[in-house]
Structures are given as structure tokens and as C-alpha cells.
Amino acid sequence: MMAIAARVGIGTSMTLPTLEFWFEFASTYSYPAALRIGPMAAALGVELRWQPFLLGPIFQAQGWDNSPFNIYPAKGRYMWRDMERVCATLGLPFRRPEPFPQPGLLAARVALVGLDEGFGEDFVRAVYSAEFADGRQIGDPEVIADLLGRLHVEPGPVLARARSDAIKSRLRAQTERARALGVFGAPSFVTADGELFWGNDRLEAALSVAAGPDGR
Amino acid sequence: MMAIAARVGIGTSMTLPTLEFWFEFASTYSYPAALRIGPMAAALGVELRWQPFLLGPIFQAQGWDNSPFNIYPAKGRYMWRDMERVCATLGLPFRRPEPFPQPGLLAARVALVGLDEGFGEDFVRAVYSAEFADGRQIGDPEVIADLLGRLHVEPGPVLARARSDAIKSRLRAQTERARALGVFGAPSFVTADGELFWGNDRLEAALSVAAGPDGR
Numbered sequence: 568m569m570a571i572a573a574r575v576g577i578g579t580s581m582t583l584p585t586l587e588f589w590f591e592f593a594s595t596y597s598y599p600a601a602l603r604i605g606p607m608a609a610a611l612g613v614e615l616r617w618q619p620f621l622l623g624p625i626f627q628a629q630g631w632d633n634s635p636f637n638i639y640p641a642k643g644r645y646m647w648r649d650m651e652r653v654c655a656t657l658g659l660p661f662r663r664p665e666p667f668p669q670p671g672l673l674a675a676r677v678a679l680v681g682l683d684e685g686f687g688e689d690f691v692r693a694v695y696s697a698e699f700a701d702g703r704q705i706g707d708p709e710v711i712a713d714l715l716g717r718l719h720v721e722p723g724p725v726l727a728r729a730r731s732d733a734i735k736s737r738l739r740a741q742t743e744r745a746r747a748l749g750v751f752g753a754p755s756f757v758t759a760d761g762e763l764f765w766g767n768d769r770l771e772a773a774l775s776v777a778a779g780p781d782g783r
Numbered sequence: 784m785m786a787i788a789a790r791v792g793i794g795t796s797m798t799l800p801t802l803e804f805w806f807e808f809a810s811t812y813s814y815p816a817a818l819r820i821g822p823m824a825a826a827l828g829v830e831l832r833w834q835p836f837l838l839g840p841i842f843q844a845q846g847w848d849n850s851p852f853n854i855y856p857a858k859g860r861y862m863w864r865d866m867e868r869v870c871a872t873l874g875l876p877f878r879r880p881e882p883f884p885q886p887g888l889l890a891a892r893v894a895l896v897g898l899d900e901g902f903g904e905d906f907v908r909a910v911y912s913a914e915f916a917d918g919r920q921i922g923d924p925e926v927i928a929d930l931l932g933r934l935h936v937e938p939g940p941v942l943a944r945a946r947s948d949a950i951k952s953r954l955r956a957q958t959e960r961a962r963a964l965g966v967f968g969a970p971s972f973v974t975a976d977g978e979l980f981w982g983n984d985r986l987e988a989a990l991s992v993a994a995g996p997d998g999r
Contacts, residue, residue, distance in 0.1 A: 768984050
């Protein structure tokens with residue numbers, strides 16, 4: 568009883584455990600993670616911090632100018648088949664994006680705006696579904712505007728803010744912080760203690776460590 | 784009832800479903816897979832085909848002359864921490880081998896001999912435990928001889944056969960077959976239908992697909 572009272576902070580949410588969810592819109596395995604993380608975290612009483620970033624600069628520092636799934640064909644062939652299986656197991660529709668990877672820069676900037684303005688999590692899920700379930704071109708501003716409209720968000724002001732210097736430099740700072748945390752791929756999860764977990768199949772472990780021994 | 788009778792082949796084991804287990808002795812995540820796969824497969828009625836191979840030639844074809852965990856330091860740091868967590872969760876002791884990767888050529892050749900002669904699976908587990916639990920040098924023929932002795936196998940004839948041209952060319956053929964199956968890392972699992980699964984954390988899925996809908 569004491570532990571539960573401490574956990575919920577007696578009427579506040581200040582002491583809820585947290586988990587950072589680092590995602591990149593080009594990343595295939597970020598799609599199932601993004602679509603299932605919300606209810607899973609809620610069930611464990613873990614508060615999520617949604618963290619868009621760009622893998623491109625991190626991959627470039629490793630000498631890659633493309634997705635490793637394109638650079639290493641055997642790994643790529645495997646990943647597409649594995650994604651089909653993973654999504655089928657989770658009951659998620661899946662379609663291979665063409666071209667791959669999709670350019671996620673604009674969507675990542677809009678996600679930062681959305682996370683400030685209260686529609687971020689819905690927008691992130693909408694982008695991943697558009698890309699990996701519906702085969703849409705997420706680099707196209709008209710597609711992004713359409714997704715915003717479906718969330719009853721007026722696209723014009725959001726797209727203008729997404730292209731502001733403030734948001735551009737915030738996204739660069741996100742990517743720098745990801746690198747400083749040791750992130751080298753997506754999706755990644757980081758606990759308040761700095762424990763890093765990589766991959767959709769580490770989501771359960773990351774949430775369990777974040778929730779701690781007193782987790783719901 | 785019919786399905787079960789068909790599965791067990793009415794008194795024979797000819798129709799048991801099978802799964803190929805592709806492992807490389809330098810591979811960190813092959814250690815937990817090798818130590819847990821036997822009882823898991825038995826519980827599902829899946830017959831294992833143990834398949835030693837070498838990742839070196841496959842990595843070289845991708846332009847890597849070392850373990851990707853050494854080439855990409857952020858990925859390497861993550862892997863060592865993740866291995867600690869994975870082994871702790873499974874109740875397996877874990878020690879980081881020095882140097883890494885360990886040279887697994889001799890052990891792979893001895894494993895081929897052992898799989899012919901009936902002590903292969905025990906030998907594979909003994910090598911992985913020596914390397915990842917006890918910090919021993921598995922490239923040292925004296926260490927391999929000691930492991931064989933503990934299995935009550937006379938080392939001399941086995942080591943001589945392991946260095947024969949026949950075994951050397953069988954190991955090369957193993958590696959070629961792995962590549963032909965699409966294997967690009969270890970551990971990997973391949974069903975009779977050619978479905979490829981990569982990684983210790985895909986072992987459950989691979990066994991489940993191998994066992995099929997009528998699996999025990």
C-alpha cells in the first residue's frame with residue numbers, strides 16, 4: 568500500500584517511472600514498436616517520452632550512406648520477411664514501402680511540433696501506418712498535411728512551425744542526444760537510469776526494467 | 784488423433800519436424816541459444832540439425848574483416864550490456880571473452896567430428912560455456928583437448944580427424960550452404976521449408992514455426 572501510494576505520488580503523477588522511446592520514421596521495426604508501445608506502457612504505469620530523431624547522421628558517422636538493409640542485401644531480404652512475420656503475429660497490416668527508406672525529415676519535424684501541441688503521439692502512429700500499412704509517400708508535404716487534417720489539426724501553421732529554425736535545430740539536438748545516449752539504431756528505449764534497449768523485440772524488457780520491481 | 788499418429792510416424796521418428804541450428808563459436812548470442820535450444824526443441828517434438836559454420840567468410844564478403852561489434856563501437860558496447868542482461872534473465876553465467884572474437888575454427892571442425900561420432904551436442908555446449916562462462920581460450924588445442932577429455936572422448940584421434948582434409952572441406956561446404964540459405968549472422972535457424980530466423984531472440988518463433996500447427 569505504501570509503495571503504491573509512493574508510486575502514484577498521492578494524487579500526482581510526478582513519481583511515475585519513465586521510458587524514452589527513440590524512433591526514426593524510416594525505420595521498419597519502429598512501426599510495430601510505435602503502434603503497440605502506448606497501451607503496453609499504460610498497463611505498467613510507465614510514462615513515455617516520445618523522442619523523434621534521425622538515423623542518417625548516426626549511420627553516416629559509421630560510414631553508411633544508405634540503410635544497412637540496402638547496403639547488406641542478405642540482411643535486407645531477411646528483414647522484409649521478418650517484418651511480415653512480426654506484423655502478422657501482432658495483427659498489424661504491412662506493406663513494403665517503395666522507395667525504401669522513405670525520407671522522414673519533415674515528419675520528424677512535425678512530430679516535434681505535435682509533441683509540443685498535444686497531437687504528437689497520434690501523428691506518429693498515423694505516419695507509421697501511412698508508410699508501412701498504406702504505402703504512402705511520407706516525404707510528401709501533401710501526405711503529411713492530409714494526415715494532420717485527419718487528426719483535425721490545421722496543417723498550414725504546423726507545417727510552417729515545422730520548417731522554423733527553432734524546430735530544425737531541436738531535431739538536430741535530438742539526434743545529438745540520441746548519439747550521446749549510445750543509440751545506434753531504431754527503435755531504441757532508454758530508462759531514467761540510462762539503460763539502453765534496441766529493437767522492437769526489446770520493448771517488453773525495456774518496459775519491465777523501467778517499471779522496476781514495484782511496477783504494476 | 785490422426786494428426787498425432789502421423790506426426791510420430793506410428794512408432795518411428797521419421798516424420799518429426801526438424802529445425803537447422805546454425806552456430807558460430809565466435810558469436811556471442813549463439814551461446815545462450817546453444818545452451819537452451821535442446822530442451823526447448825524436445826518439448827515441442829522438433830528434431831534439431833546442429834550446423835557449425837564460419838561467419839568470417841560471410842562477413843568478409845560484406846567488407847568486414849572483424850566482428851561488427853568491434854567495427855561499430857556503439858553497437859559493441861550495447862551488445863556486451865545486452866548479453867549481461869540476456870544471460871542474467873536466463874540464469875546463465877557470462878564473462879566477456881578476451882580477446883574477442885575468439886578463433887573458433889578448430890572447435891568448429893571438432894564439432895563436425897563430434898556430430899558424426901555422437902558427442903557433438905555436448906561438445907558444442909562445452910565450448911560455449913568454456914568461452915562465455917569460464918573465459919577460456921577456445922582457439923587453444925589444449926583447451927579443446929581438455930573439453931573432450933571431460934566428455935570422456937580421447938582427444939588425439941578426434942583432433943587428428945578434425946585436421947583432415949575431409950573435415951576441412953566439410954566445414955567450408957557448411958559455410959557455403961549457410962550463405963546459400965541466406966544466413967548472414969549467428970545464431971540462425973532454418974526450417975525444413977527454408978524459413979530463416981536470425982538471433983537468439985527468434986528461437987521461440989523458429990521452433991514454433993518448425994513444430995507447425997500440430998506441434999506438441
